[in-house]
Amino acid sequence: MQSLLFDMNDDDVKDDLDSNLTSTQDTSRITAAGRQAREGSGTKVCIKCNRALPFSCFRKRGGGEVYLRTECKDCTKVLNDTRRQLKAIHGYPPEDYTCPICGLDRYTAKGQSAIVKHPWVLDHDHKSKEFRGWLCQKCNKGLGAFNDNVNMLWNAIEYLDNED
DSSP, X not given: OOOOOOOXXXXXXXXXXXXXXXXXXXXXXXXHHHHHHHHTOSEEEOTTTOOEEEGGGSOEEOSSSOEEOSSOHHHHHHHHHHHHHHHHHHOOOOTTOBOTTTOOBHHHHXXXXXXXXXXXXEEEOTTTXXXXXXXXXHHHHHHHHTTTOHHHHXXXXXXXXXXX
16 A cells, blocks of 8 residues: 655645644644544545545545645546647647746756656636636646735735835
């Protein structure tokens, strides 16, 4: 049986363990949550559909540390189907494409991560499922970290502008 490890510096993992856990709480609860996930017992709330589901309804996510994904298998399937359909309609960007946010070209964008198969990520509105364009990994993750919320992005810009 593969052991399930948790890196407590990763925000996704904190959410995966228990939305009510904080970094100052008892580590025995974290160990218990890891044991439950490893054994397949316990429940977790999907960030997409907001349903409380058994751990068995979530795929394990790897990459050094192994933990449960934040979205359930059903939501992952819908997301993958949407991406597949949008890629079939819009295809991949041309060879000379650059990220519309940061301006990276395909060669620089591909070097952002060791696991990147393709330099561009299909970006779409998760509510309307409409295609928005292609982004590099970093910019896509950046928008995702702000939940594609324009007000949060403006607040971040204002914060950075007031930093000095």
